[in-house]
Amino acid sequence: MRRKSGTCLWALAAALWAQSAGAQTAGTSSTSTGGTGGSTTSSGAGTATGGGNLQFELVKIGDVEYPRAARQSLNVPVGKAGCKAGGTITVTVRNLLGGNTLPYLEAWLGTGNAACNEMGRSTRVTASQNCTKLEIPNPDQVQVGNRSYYDVDVVLGPTCDSDGPRPIYFLQLASENSNGAATSWGAINLKVDTKAPKAPGGVKGGTGQTVIPLTWEVGDVADTSFYYVVADKTLGGLGDWDAGPDGNLPDGANAECPSGVVRSGKEFDPSSIPDTVFNRRLEGVGRTTFEFNGQDFPGLTIVPVAVVAQDLAGNTSVMSEIVCLRVEPTTGFWKRYQDDGGEVEPGCACSAVGARGKSKSALAGVSMLLVLGWACARTRTRRRAR
């Protein structure tokens, strides 16, 4: 019965999937041939041929990488880094339909209620709908194994100036400069978010030799998905800072461990971290701890450290308050035990009990195991005989 109901579920799912695919094709066909009421058409639209879904493998936008996702519609936040350089973002596309051939693509930006997935490739501008064609410079082909990928630069332009949703529809054409209907389409729902998260608060640094804890408070959880911990590895922690004639500390520096690089309130750019700065990007909403290894800071006894929050769009906060890690040799139980006259030598059981005891203890242990084994075997034999 279970198997039957499972089969039914699979059949139902397959039917629903087929229905949804058919509805999509039907919708695009009718729109492209009949047009949408109230829309203005700027380019000729051929008869839609239906077609499949364009597949995206989004690798990175700006400096922020996203996990590979092959689906028609992706929801991707775009931050300040993704919008820089004139609002150009790079999308990596794999052409599933044409194998290794170059896909001829058009990109359309939709705002308002726009669903610019028309196979007819029409620009529509109304009070509630706006589909505008975006510029796509020549895509770069990237060969990965036997597959071809294409890095497509999409220039968002002024649309990056304000935060909000920016859906981009990619239409695949049958040939270069084709006037015909698109053969397939796919959408990436970009959400422009250039607002930086708050810097973490309550930062505390510890003391140790190989494990030095750093803790902070969760802060703006909803907007923070990653943390950077940054530490100045330069001796004295002053880095590139010049004290100047009055000898004052730079703004945001901690007097106990002054640094010109790691300073409270300073902007942090993950793409240009100097070699003198130790940094780790930590994943996990709600993460509040990190453990440094003092061996990463040779020659230092005090190290300035800050925490930076990063949101899903890749925006980074300014550096948190600066705290000082203290690196110093430590002693634990074993040293204390030896200092107090502990005799035992580390090693296997034989060496641990010493020359005098090893023969007796090993003999006793082995004998006991043999007796127990014999007794078990005998009991089992008796039960079988019954």
Add this chain to the structure above:
Amino acid sequence: MRLNRITVLALASFALTTGAASALHAQEVPKGTANTQAQTELDPHLKPAARKFESPERFMLELHVGPYKVFRGEPWNVFSGDLGPSLSANVDGILYRLPRILYVTAGGSFGWTRFAANAVGNSGDQVDEETTLTLLPIIASAQVRVDALARLLGIPLILAGRVGWGWSHWDTNTGLINDAEGWSLGPYFAGQLALDLDFFEPGGARALDEEWGINHTYLFAELSHFATTSKSLPVGGTNWTAGLGFVF
């Protein structure tokens, strides 16, 4: 008419038997009744209490948890504020069973305990870094377990004594540095007082046996002593644990 004593007894027993039989007959459910519950309760072959089912007893499993203290009173005891805890599992094979009186078993246990304390810095003050000691005790032992109180007298208490030999692997670290590791060994003794759970829910106990083959369950408290040899790191001592046990 003189009736001797034997005749009187015979008549009395006849009367009792007849009366009991008629009483039993009076409780019988007429044939064809739909009251199957009543039939089940009255039929001596179906009545649950009349059925005797007991699966074979072959093994015992005990799950232990409890505080564990090491190096009591020693100057090097940096873990004085740490009570472990100690977690362990013990499996015994039943070598001999004197029905309703006692078991003789043999088996072994494997456990885990970890202690941590702040390490000490240059100044002699404690720092955030930790120093740790992890113990993995392995014990081979034989046990005598007396359950006559529970089985014969209805007092749900079981007494057990265990003698064995222990090998405890120890590993001590400070921060990421592995300071030392080795084995401590020595004789092991334990005494246990257990509360037989079958006593409180006999129906459930029998269902557990019929469904899973678990003959008995019990809660226990155990006092143990691990006497490490003189050349071993003295990770032994007297400690107690409590837990849940199964006979199956």
